[in-house]
Amino acid sequence: MGTEFLKIKEADEAKEIIKNLFDELYPQKSINIPIEDSHDQVIFKDIDALMDLPPFNRSLMDGYAVKAEDTFGATDEAPKILKCIDSIEAGSFSEKTVKNRECIEISTGAPIPNGSDAIVMVEFTDRENENEKYDNIYILKSVAPNQDVALQGSDIKKDMLLLKEKTIISPDKIGVLAGQGIKEVEVFKKPKIGVISTGNELVMENESIEYGKIYDVNSYSIKNAAISNGAEGVSKGIVKDNYHELKTKIENSLKDSDIVVCSGGTSAGVGDVLRNVLEDIGEVILHGISVKPGKPTIIGKVGKKIVIGLPGNPVSALIIFYVFIIPNIRRIAGKPGESNAKVNVTLSKRIHSPKGRMHYSLVHIKEDLAYPIIKDSGAITSLAHADGYIKIPKNVELLDEGEKVTVTLFK
Structure with missing residues (x-):
């Protein structure tokens, strides 16, 4: 087992299989x-x-609560004189009612006292005696009803859609x-994604690196791609290309993860064991998609949870995760839309594409031009320079310079 691919699926068919499996196993749930x-x-x-909201008629200014009619005709030369009967700070209220030719001093945010229907800003008043708390107030400008008053419910009404x-x-x-x-x-409720990297060549960033070894990349890129699209991402560490180690790691990861994502161990080679593990503890739903990069992708089912096998090459792993998995994660998490934002730009140079397979090509965007990044799928600098990717249909062998293309952004 594990020496050949199952029947390879076209990209659209693979997307439908994966979507149906997610819909079956992961209904949307909520949490308070x-x-x-x-x-x-x-x-x-x-x-x-x-x-x-506001829950009461409130003052929008420091000043005096008045009956608007008592201010009509007021000017600097001919002020209206009102008797101040009380003072209200924000957070308190007055039990007094404003009558004709009366007013109440009021602070911003305080409730409007009964009998008043407008606020005269303090800038348009004078006091008869600055040392007296309650004295005559000279109104120097007329105001209209409800001026500088936030009416109850003017922002939000009870029972309206918030x-x-x-x-x-x-x-x-x-x-x-x-x-x-x-x-x-x-x-x-966010789906919890456990991320495992497999490979004898991998070491963690806090370990010393020896000849023939490389630092793990995929745990970080896949975990954070999941987080940025509405999931919880948890790194489960590195596993060697060993059947028993991988089997144990997947089984343990499934205990506290909704979905387990493995990178590496998916190709039909001697050192790749993920398919064997999945066949023994569950079932392989899909192995092999007619795309470049990412052909050896595996989708498995263990109990009522999905185990995803991505290619080991960082570019392949991230593109497959974005194209085939993230739309489903976003749906579970309730995130609007199926993927990251898209932009339409012009291709800066021609791209050759393998006929017969859907091709996803990384690009860098600068000044409305898409610059193809032509490197192998293991080149880390490809990810550093890439802003997103374009999709080239399987029957297209060439995109020429100057063509309009749609780029799916990584952010």
């Missing part, structure tokens, strides 16, 4: 979390307002929730 922990989470269902489902919670949205006194919010 404190709003202080909700940044970048996705709202699971519509949230309605619990109360009016935040729509699938809204990504940002700092301003957290402020909206807090303003309603909401302590917890129901959000999409």
Whole structure:
């Protein structure tokens, strides 16, 4: 076993198989979390307002609460004189009612007292006696009804739609929730992705490197690609090309992960054992996709969870993860759209593509031009320079300089 591919699937057919498997095994779920922990989470269902905002008529300025009619005709030369009967700070209120030719001193944010319907800004008033708390106030400018008053419910009415489902919670949205006194919010439960790198040649970044060894790349790129698209990503470390080690690592990872992603160990070669492991502890659903790069991709099922085998080459692994896996992760996590943003740009030079296979080619974007990155799929600098990738259909052998192409961005 493990010496040949199963029947290779075309890209579109493989996408459909993978999507159906995700839909079968991973229905969308929700979890309630404190709003202080909700940044970048996705709202699971519509949230309605619990109360009016503002919850009372409030002053927008420091000044005096008045009956607007008492100010009509007021000027610097002919001020209106009102008796100040009380003072209100923000957070307090007055039990007094404003009558004709009366006013109440008020601070920004304080509730408008009964009987008043407008605010005269303090800049347009004079006091008869600055040393007296309650004295005559000279009104130097007329105001209209409701001037500088935020009416109850003028921002949000109780029971109106506050935040729509699938809204990504940002700092301003957290402020909206807090303003309603909401302590917890129901959000999409993030799928937990366990990431395993396989290969005798791999070492961790904190280990010394010897001749013939390379540092692990895929654990970091795949984990963070999962995180940036709505999942929790957890690195499960490196495993040698050893059947028993890989089997144990996958079984242990499945205990606390919803999905396990392995990179390496997928080709039909002597040192590649992932297919054998999956056949023994579960089943192989798909092995081999007619794409470049990434042909030896494996999709397996163990119990009610998916195990994904990506190619070991970093470029191949990341492209396959973005094209075939991330749209499904985003759907589970409630993230809007199926993938990262796309831009339409012009190709700076021609690209030759292998006929008969869907081809995904890395590009760098500069000044609305897409520059192809022509390096092998193990070249780390390809990832450093790439802004995204373009898709070349299997029946296209050449994209010429100057053609318009659509780039799927990595960010």
